[in-house]
Amino acid sequence: MLKDLFFIIVSTVLVNNFVFSRFLGHCPFLGVSNKTETAVGMGMATTFVLTMTAVAAYFIQSFILEPFGLTPFLQIVSFILVIASLVQLVEMAVLKISPALYNAFGIYLPLITTNCIVMGVALLIPQKGYNLIESTIFGLGAGLGFTLALVLMSGIREELEFSDVPEALKGPAIVFITAGLLAMIFLGFTGLAPL
Amino acid sequence: MNLILIAALSMAGLSLVLASGLVIASIKFAVENDPRVDRVLEALPGANCGACGFPGCSGLAKAIVEGKAPVNACAVGGATVSQKVASIMGVSDVGSSEDKKIARVICQGGNKEAKLKSDYRGVKSCRAASLVNGGPKACSFACIGFGDCAKVCPFDAITMSDNGLPSIDEEKCTGCGLCVKECPKFVIALTPKKNEVHVRCRATMKGKDTRDVCSVGCIACKRCEKSCPFDAIHVVNNVAVIDYAKCRNCMKCVEVCPTGTISAAFAERKKAVIGDKCIGCTVCAKNCPTGAIQGELKKKHEVNLELCIGCSICEEKCPKNAITMVRAGQKQESIKACNTK
Amino acid sequence: MNQYMRMIVVLVIISLVSGGVLALSYEVTNPRIQEQTQQALQQAVLKVIPGAEKIQTVEKEGMTFYIGTDNQGNKKGIAFKTTGSGFSGPIEIMVGYAPREGKLTGIEILSMSETPGLGARIKEPDFTDQFKGKSVNDEFIPKKDVKVITGATISPTAVANAIKSSLAKVTKIFPVGGDF
Amino acid sequence: MLKTFRGGIHPPYNKDFTKHKPVEMAKIPDRVIIPMSQHVGAPCEPIVKVGDTVKKGQKIGEAKAFVSAPIHASISGRVSAVEPRPHPGGGMVVSVVIESDGKDEVFEDLKPPKPLDELTPDEIKSIIREAGIVGMGGAGFPTQVKLSPPPGKTIDTVIVNGAECEPYLTADHRLMVERPEDVVMGLEAVMKATGVENGYIAIEANKPDAIEAIKHAVEGKKGIQVVELATKYPQGGEKQLINAVTGREVPSGGLPMDVHVIVDNAGTCAAIATALKTGMPLVERITTVTGPGIKEPKNLLIRIGTPFSEIIEQCGGFQGEVGKVIMGGPMMGLAQSLLDVPAVKGTSGILILERKDVVLAEQSPCIRCAKCVDACPIHLLPTTLGKLAERSMWDEAEEYHALDCIECGCCAYVCPAHIPLTQLIRLAKNHIIASKKK
Amino acid sequence: MAQLVKDFLNGLWKENPTFRAVIGICSALAVTTAGQNGIAMGLALTFVLTCSSILVSLLRNIIPSKVRIPCYIIVIATFTTIVDLFMKAYFPPLYQVLGIFIPLIVVNCIVLWRAEGFASKASLPRAIADALGMGLGYTWAITLISLVREVLGSGTLFGINVMGGATHWVIMMLPPGAFLVMGILVGIMNMISRKPVKKTHCH
Amino acid sequence: MEEYKLITTSSPHIHSGESVQKIMFNVAGALLLPAAAGIYFFGLRALILIITTVLAAVLTEAIFQKLRGKSVTIWDGSAVVTGILLALNLPPGLPLWMAVVGAAVAISLGKQVYGGLGMNPFNPALIGRVFLMISFPVQMTTWINPVDGTTGATPLQIMKMQGVSTDYARLFLGNIGGSMGETSALLIILGGLYLLYKGYIEWRIPVFYLGTVAILSALLGRDPLFELLSGGLMLGAFFMATDMVTSPISKLGKIIFGLGAGIFTVIIRFYGGYPEGVSFSILLMNAFTPVINRYTVPRIYGEVKAK
Incomplete structure (x- = not known):
């Protein structure tokens, strides 16, 4: 049991990193990876929302969609509805409860609705047939993997400010190439903890 | 049919729960936010030059709304912006556009004109060079010519000439004063635009x-x-x-x-042109410091262009607004046009 | 308060409509989807049991077996699914088994996510065909009695191991030489 | 294990040019140019006019502020000008120009004070102030100010800086060999003025004769110890010296007095001794004239205000094609562009490099070898600071502690890419300070 | 009419979602291993985008602005599900390849970006022109990426062998290849238009 | 005073005489030791491989810089080092055109797109190697046995597949299959010691890297000596992890770098799909380097802890 959970974490963070090998969450990955501080903030916020979403998705799936046989056609709509509301709810709550926390990562919350990692995780959970704990860990791992990707990229991008990147490659192009190299490196983990 | 009903109802139920949750939350967690900050920010130029002393335009917008900065704190935006901001804030604008200042270079000692006293090697920055024995120029007041001012200008108004001197585009210059602060030799000054x-x-x-x-x-x-x-x-x-x-x-x-x-711009020195409204009151002739205006009483006066120095006293003194100052470089047609205005 | 009510009402109505529309399109497409899935399964089964034309599904000891028969109703063999853990994820394999002869009748890779051009070549007949007619009592050891793909050892090993271990179970349910 | 600090470099010392040459009296110059600012703090106001006659030791510049030091005539003669003149530190500084009358008369008001034993601490301090004594290692901080810590700050240790870690320079070395008792007397005066019992004289191990002489001179003196230091640059940096001798660290942005220490240069101590013995203020100093570009390297006792050109002439003039004339040592000295600048109180040396010795290699990209990081005695990240300065990111440079840089030059010395790191950091410091003043 | 043409062309080149605005790239990278995948994914997105734009444009005066985002999302999700179902029913092999990225159209930035940024303010014909332009702009862009990857990675063009027996570059079939090709193509596009991309945010 | 046109610069006025070129050619020189081992064991084809990658690397650098209109800096020696390093990381029997592709990728994607020397986040030679490894897995894992030239497996592969260890002496001297420069631990260590002596590499990275691998291997019940001597670990630890450009600048950072690389190497070797993890581990730590630098800023002299 514990081993399974550990494998889920390893898999989501390293082997099947959502950014580098599952191709999810690229918009925020490109958008907020220019500074390490914002990257950490965005990573934290996403991880938080992801974990909550994983739980919510699990409940919706097992108590509404599954029993009524609605999965094939209502899954997408209901998940996105839940995610959007959840994000907004969290944003409002954080702003009210802890303005300091809000300043730390609240500004990234609205960006998360359209982060496809969240939706991706929600959709993958029923597909993988995870139970509640596994789902939570899966969401958490996905968030951590995303954070890792974001932090690595932001560190490199901060260094890039001091580099002499060719004019045509400035902006997203060099970020893609760097992401490509990172993805190449992450391939080194293939075969690790097969899932 | 049954399935459609279940689906529609579950969706409706789900959205009802979520929407009500959101509504409750938005009431419960309502936070006051001054919408004026955004509007002020929109009115500001958005150059984030920092000349106002606040961290970027958003910092200034916040400060203005909180009353920590005056509505005309943005020198760059000038009168138009301060008016806009003033109207958002609901106060009257205190700034006026009359004394608009821009930056001008007050040294002409470029590579050709000024001698060097030593062969400076090192960081190509005026400030860095000025810290090495006062800079390479023999005149210790001279422009060093590495273009720190051009680098710092947020409006691309300064370019370095081949002669190693900055030249300021007077149209682009907003008078933010960043170059003035940057210059280690103080050879840029804010001067009245006029x-x-x-x-x-x-x-x-x-x-x-x-x-x-x-x-x-x-x-x-x-x-x-x-x-x-x-x-x-x-x-x-x-x-x-x-x-x-x-x-x-x-x-x-x-x-x-x-x-x-x-x-x-000596070639563009202004000259007085007396128009048809002149009634020959001689006020202009009496006030001209060089005696360039002549004419008899009650007759249209004439300007001796050789003597006229373009001081525009006559223009001010003329009770009939019959005198116009015209740039020497301007064409005859435009002078005529002025004549008939 | 009115404004909030309107928000809720609009949202609910849109959801209501959306739910209805979706259910409707599901009803339209569902039979076709079912058919497609069935077809895909059938194709795989028929491929691993040569000569079979029809399929009969049997549940035994927690496993699902597909018994292939020809048009005369003669049983030609059994097919079952097994999963191996490959280089970069699970490999789903359909295995055809003829209990009377104690031999495999063929395998088919249903899904996998192995490295393209490398591990993914387990899908190619070059690899799968070697299992046709292989005795269930063979060792299934790569490089010994199972040919591997140059440069990739893990994926073929995973396939071989998966088949071997599932056979251990299957041969107990349907012993070699026995009927089914 | 000799005492030292972490970081630093081992440049070639090149002290053999002058290390065995006894100090020579320089000729009295025909004209001296005495800048009214030779120290840290407010410049002096000239109290003589054109045409006045002055004598050696007579005060010609009055120090009005607390952090300042008066300035005295170094020769006797007539004041021929009071006007801005080029200063070896760069820029123009109001200076008093005195034409020598050749007599070198001593100002008659100067009298030797009471013996040291009979002086009170306040009397010692006022003698030091009136004598215009400033730190003679180069920075020129008024000595008396150091001796008067603000209330609440206590001093328990005085260190005499005899490290002289700058390559080429031997002025302090010769001073300690030739006049060790003056150095010790100066230390005793400082200890008495501040009521401190603990005195150290710290000398780098590459000056065994100086260590020997000083050890001999302190024999029987209570509370004074000679500390032998490892030979490493910048061992003579105030913060490094304090760390090596006492193990204490001066807090960032603080002064030695924050860790209860006073550091005085050996030359400063000798100047104090001179003032106490004869009443003569600081009007002359030992300067090492050295380097491959000078014919006869020497240690000269020169009058303050002597133009560089005259000093160079006395050492036989240039040899080969001259490249750089540096006031001070090669690591922290100031390159000069004019030779009519005068020697000042902080002129510990004049170094002449031939054109072929001047390193003018092309700068190449930083390869992040971190040699500068290892060399920095303050443990800064010079490479990062340099990159930030190149991109005008002053706020970030401040976060990376640019202001703590002591400009010792180690980073630029070791940089294989020839990046002028020290200059870049100096630039950043200048910017940060300028923006703070605003 | 000219305006409509302009709106249409905007998405094809000037504000091409993939190469110029650089948004909605998750799917552009994930499914682009073969030419037909690119076309299929592109058309699926174009369908959702166009339908959503039509509906959003029609409803633009009815929906209260405070709940407009949730409403748009539901609209988009509905059309996405329809595409999902139809693909499953009629093109099962394609569906298997495109996998999770069909449902993920719902969070594809392009759709919400155009719905919120354009359709919600524009008349119906303009909304349609824009949606088609954007959709087809996306389609040609990801098809181009697919073809580069397909030729290098498996030596085929739309499934037809074009490289003979040359060794395939396996990396092109894998995630790094997608990123690298994308980066190089964006660089080439920058070179063509001589202007570095200005970053647009997700919404 | 025009007769004296003096030079003015900021202090310091003397320099250590060290230069980038000197460092690069010294590293290249040290690399010749393992290269010599490769040539000795694998013969002429190894020599040709080295020459090919060096030429391809230098040429790519020159072309890229010409296209950008920058001055061509191939004489700084960095492309030569990349070329040699790449060759040492390739199987001796690799088709030459693949080696050219690897060198071109190493220099272009690994280095020049970031602006050239000193600005690349990743070790270019390793980028080239991993790119080839993923693109052409078959050719990149076709190892030649020394001397007889038959194909075979590397000691690590043999270990992973059959659990059989290889004789220490052969591992140490290099009479084994593998990439051409990684077989002889002896010559690699000699080259590394030379660079250590010259001060061009820092002892912390190789020591902590090798130490971590050894200790983790022992803890996980493997033979530490075998793990140290086999595969590309030695070459990686001495010549690639120590690359100045892509490793952390602070001492603590270097320790973390070594530890991290060691841990990842062990994870990939023991549990991963690839038999060898040195390249991936070093590249991964390269990626972490900016973050490490950011959080290991040394405490400066006299810094007071912020309250």
Whole structure:
């Protein structure tokens, strides 16, 4: 049991990193990876929302969609509805409860609705047939993997400010190439903890 | 049919729960947010130059709304922006566009004119060079010429000439003053935009010493002082200084300066043109400091263009608004057009 | 308060409509989807049991077996699914088994995510065909009695191991030489 | 294990040019140019006019502010000008120009004070102030100010800096060899003025004769110890010295007095001794004239205000094609562009490099070798600071502690890419300070 | 009419979602291993985008602005599900390849970006022109990426062998290849238009 | 005073005489030791491989810089080092055109797109190697046995597949299959010691890297000596992890770098799909380097802890 959970974490963070090998969450990955501080903030916020979403998705799936046989056609709509509301709810709550926390990562919350990692995780959970704990860990791992990707990229991008990147490659192009190299490196983990 | 019903109802139920949750939350967690901050921010130029002393435009917008900064704190935006901000804030604008200042370079000692005293090697930055034995130029007041001002200008108004001097695009310059702060030799100053005549030297050495190191330096000969009809230029501490309040852009001093230290667009010097409204009241002729206007009483007066120095006193004094100042470079047609206005 | 009510009402109505529309399109497409899935399964089964034309599904000891028969109703063999853990994820394999002869009748890779051009070549007949007619009592050891793909050892090993271990179970349910 | 600090470099010391040459009296110059600012703090106001006659030791510049030091005539003669003149530190500084009358008369008001034993601490301090004594290692901090810590700050240790870690320079070395008792007397005066019992004289191990002489001179003196230091640059940096001798660290942005220490240069101590013995203020100093570009390297006792050109002439003039004339040592000295600048109180040496010795290699990209990081005695990240300065990121440079840089030059010395790191950091410091003043 | 043409062309080149605005790239990278995948994914997105734009444009005066985002999302999700179902029913092999990225159209930035940024303010014809332009702009862009990857990675063009027996570059079939090709193509596009991309945010 | 046109610069006025070129050619020189081992064991084809990658690397650098209109800096020696390093990381029997592709990728994607020397986040030679490894897995894992030239497996592969260890002496001297420069631990260590002596590499990275691998291997019940001597670990630890450009600048950072690389190497070797993890581990730590630098800023002299 514990081993399974550990494998889920390893898999989501390293082997099947959502950014580098599952191709999810690229918009925020490109958008907020220019500074390490914002990257950490965005990573934290996403991880938080992801974990909550994983739980919510699990409940919706097992108590509404599954029993009524609605999965094939209502899954997408209901998940996105839940995610959007959840994000907004969290944003409002954080702003009210802890303005300091809000300043730390609240500004990234609205960006998360359209982060496809969240939706991706929600959709993958029923597909993988995870139970509640596994789902939570899966969401958490996905968030951590995303954070890792974001932090690595932001560190490199901060260094890039001091580099002499060719004019045509400035902006997203060099970020893609760097992401490509990172993805190449992450391939080194293939075969690790097969899932 | 049954399935459709279940689906529709579950969706409706789900969205009802979520929407009500959101509504409750938005009531419960309602936070006051001053919408004026966003509106002020929108009104500001958005250059984030920092000339106001706040961290970027958003910082200033917040400060203005909180009352920590005046509505005209943005020098860059000038009158239009401060008016907009004032209307958002609901106060009357206190700034006026009359005294708009822009940056001007007050040194002409480029590579050709100013001598070097040493062979400087190192970081190509004026400030860095100035820290090495006062810089490579023999005149310790001279522009060093590595273009720190051009680098710092957020509006791309400054370019470095081939001669190693900055040239400022007066149209692009907003008068934010960042270059003035940046220059280690203080050879950029904010001057009133309307003033056209400037002493482009601030070397306070004796005339002879200045001449030794620079061909366009002020040698304190005082000829300008003597020539000025308005007492607007004086030699102070071995260098000529213009009192911008008194200067009328007549360029008399430019004519007499032996070194070309005092600069102005001499080719575009203004000339008075008397239009048809002239009733020959002689007020202009009486006030002209050079006697350039002649004419008989009750007859249209004539301007002797040779003598006219473009000081525009006549224009101000004329009770009939019959006199217009026209740039010498402008074409005859436009003069005619002015005549008939 | 009115404004909030309107928000809720609009949202609910849109959801209501959306739910209805979706259910409707599901009803339209569902039979076709079912058919497609069935077809895909059938194709795989028929491929691993040569000569079979029809399929009969049997549940035994927690496993699902597909018994292939020809048009005369003669049983030609059994097919079952097994999963191996490959280089970069699970490999789903359909295995055809003829209990009377104690031999495999063929395998088919249903899904996998192995490295393209490398591990993914387990899908190619070059690899799968070697299992046709292989005795269930063979060792299934790569490089010994199972040919591997140059440069990739893990994926073929995973396939071989998966088959071997599932056979251990299957041969107990349907012993070699026995009927089914 | 000799005492030292972490970081630093081992440049070639090149002290053999002058290390065995006894100090020579320089000729009295025909004219001296005495800048009114030779120290940290407010410049002096000239109290003589053109045409006045002055004598050696007579005060010609009055120090009005607390952090300042008066300035005295170094020769007797007539004041021929009071006007801005080029200063070896760069820029123009109001200076008093004195034409020598050749007599070198001593100002008659100067009298030797009471013996040291009979002086009170306040009397010692006022003698030091009136004598215009400033730190003679180069920075020129008024000595008396150091001796008067603000209330609440206590001093328990005085260190005499005899490290002289700058390559080429031997002025302090010769001073300690030739006049060790003056150095010790100066230390005793400082200890008495501040009521401190603990005194150290710290000398780098590459000056065994100086250590020997000083050890001999302190024999029987209570509370004074000679500390032998490892030979490493910048061992003589105030913060490094304090760390090596006492193990304490001066807090960032603080002064030695924050860790209860006073550091005085050996030359400063000798100047104090001179003032106490004869009443003569600081009007002359030992300067090492050295380097491959000078014919006869020497240690000269020169009058303050002597133009460089005259000093160079006395050492036989240039040899080969001259490249750089540096006031001070090669690591922290100031390159000069004019030779009519005068020697000042902080002129510990004049170094002449031939054109072929001047390193003018092309800068190449930083390869992040971190040699500068290892060399920095303050443990800064010079490479990062340099990159930030190149991109005008002053706020970030401040976060990376640019202001703590002591400009010792180690980073630029070791940089294989020839990046002028020290200059870049100096630039950043200048910017940060300028923006703070605003 | 000219306006409509302009709106249409905007998405094809000037504000091409993939190469110029650089948004909605998750799917552009994930499914682009073969030419037909690119076309299929592109058309699926174009369908959702166009339908959503039509509906959003029609409803633009009815939906209260405070709940407009949730409403748009539901609209988009509905059309996405329809595409999902139809693909499953009629193109099962394609569906298997495109996998999770069909449902993920719902969070594809392009759709919400155009719905919120354009359709919600524009008349119906303009909204349609824009949606088609954007959709087809996306389609040609990802098809181009697919073809580069397909030729290098498996030596085929739309499934037809074009490289003979040359060794395949396996990396092109894998995630790094997608990123690298994308980066190089964006760089080439920058070179063509001589202007570095200005970053647009997700919404 | 025009007769004296003095030079003015900021202090310091003397320099250590060290230069980038000197460092690069010294590293290249040290690399010749393992290269010599490769040539000795694998013969002429190894020599040709080295020459090919060096030429391809230098040429790519020159072309890229010409296209960008920058001055060509191939004489700084960095492309030569990349070329040699790449060759040492390739199987001796690799088709030459693949080696050219690897060198071109290493220099272009690994280095020049970031602006050239000193600005690349990743070790270019390793980028080239991993790119080839993923693109052409078959050719990149076709190892030649020394001397007889038959194909075979590397000691690590043999270990992973069959659990059989290889004789220490052969591992140490290099008479084994593998990439051409990684077989002889002896010559690699000699080259590394030379660079350590010259001060061009820092002892912390190789020591902590090798130490971590050894200790983790022992803890996980493997033979530490075998793990140290086999595969590309030695070459990686001495010549690639120590690359100045892509490793952390602070001492603590270097320790973390070594530890991290060691841990990842062990994870990939023991549990991963690839038999060898040195390249991936070093590249991964390269990616972490900016973050490490950011959080290991040394405490400066006299810094007071912020309250």
